[in-house]
Amino acid sequence: MKTRHHLTCGRSAEQRGFSLVELSVVLVVIAAIMGAVMSGMNVYRQAALQRMFSEFVMGWRSTYQSYVAVSHNIQPGDDPGNPRYAINGAAGSAMCGTQLMNAMLANGIALPEGRGPELHDRYVYTDQSGAPHELRVCLVTVPWSIPGASVGTYRTAPRHVLRMEGLTPSAAISLDALVDGRVDARFGDLREDAQAASTSAATAQWSRDANARFNNLSEGQEVELVGFLLLGR
Numbered sequence: 001m002k003t004r005h006h007l008t009c010g011r012s013a014e015q016r017g018f019s020l021v022e023l024s025v026v027l028v029v030i031a032a033i034m035g036a037v038m039s040g041m042n043v044y045r046q047a048a049l050q051r052m053f054s055e056f057v058m059g060w061r062s063t064y065q066s067y068v069a070v071s072h073n074i075q076p077g078d079d080p081g082n083p084r085y086a087i088n089g090a091a092g093s094a095m096c097g098t099q100l101m102n103a104m105l106a107n108g109i110a111l112p113e114g115r116g117p118e119l120h121d122r123y124v125y126t127d128q129s130g131a132p133h134e135l136r137v138c139l140v141t142v143p144w145s146i147p148g149a150s151v152g153t154y155r156t157a158p159r160h161v162l163r164m165e166g167l168t169p170s171a172a173i174s175l176d177a178l179v180d181g182r183v184d185a186r187f188g189d190l191r192e193d194a195q196a197a198s199t200s201a202a203t204a205q206w207s208r209d210a211n212a213r214f215n216n217l218s219e220g221q222e223v224e225l226v227g228f229l230l231l232g233r
Contacts, residue, residue: 048125049174052135056123057175057229059112060137060162064231066109075160076103076139086141091158096138097121127168128210131221135166142228143197145186154199161196161228168222170210179229193226 067076074080077088077095088095095103101120104111114120115134123135144159167175172192173183180188186195186204195204206225213220 045126045128046174049171050178052123052125052171053175053178056112056114056135057137057162057164060121061229061231063104063109063112064139064160064162067104067107068232070107070109075141076100086158087139087160088141091141091143094138094140094163096136100137100139125171127222128170129219129221133166133168133171133221133224135164135171138163138165139231144228144230145197145199148199152201154201156197156199157233159233160231162231163193164227164229165224167225167227168210169206169208169212169225170222172206172225172227173210175227176206189230191228191230193228196228 064076068074071080074083075085075087075089077093077099078084078086079089084090087093101111101118111120115122115124121137124132125135126132139160140163141158141160142163143156144161145154146157146159147153148155172185172190176183176185176188176190179190182188183206184203185192185206186198186200186202192204192206194207198204208223208225210222212223214223
């Protein structure tokens, strides 16, 4: 028969909780695991962006260069008999989708892999929160800022670019660093659409950062921007 003393001791042993030291150790372990997971996700996401850059974005730049090489510098969609030296024969007229893909295939030029069959002009990737985005490309001739007649001045001239719609700010910044070795929405071969023709001598950041979300929802997708990648003169 158990005494009252034994019952009291048994009950106390059963009800004993964790000490502060034990809880602290658990929290440290959880924080270390979460840090390792987040670090791994960042590495994976950066590798995915690197692949999108090398296989898709630069793939389309190479596809364009192959086209103008076989067409003797006639732009896609331009009239060989009366060339205007602009994509689709006019500045601001974008070549996209089926028209873009067919123009390349008709000249025997292979297309980048893209999202899948008949979707070579699109690429799906995720933002920092894991939400999906679709990058869509077109060819277009746009006004482009170039150095002027004196140091520190700029003027515009027509240039052929790969228009990229669906760029998240984090993707735009990563691609900008890969293309130019620095992040600047105003200068370099990759620019934000609103900055491409700017004649300002000042550098500019991309208009939104990685914290910007659609409809300002804290858990929403990152907003999307438009970038121009220079293809040629």
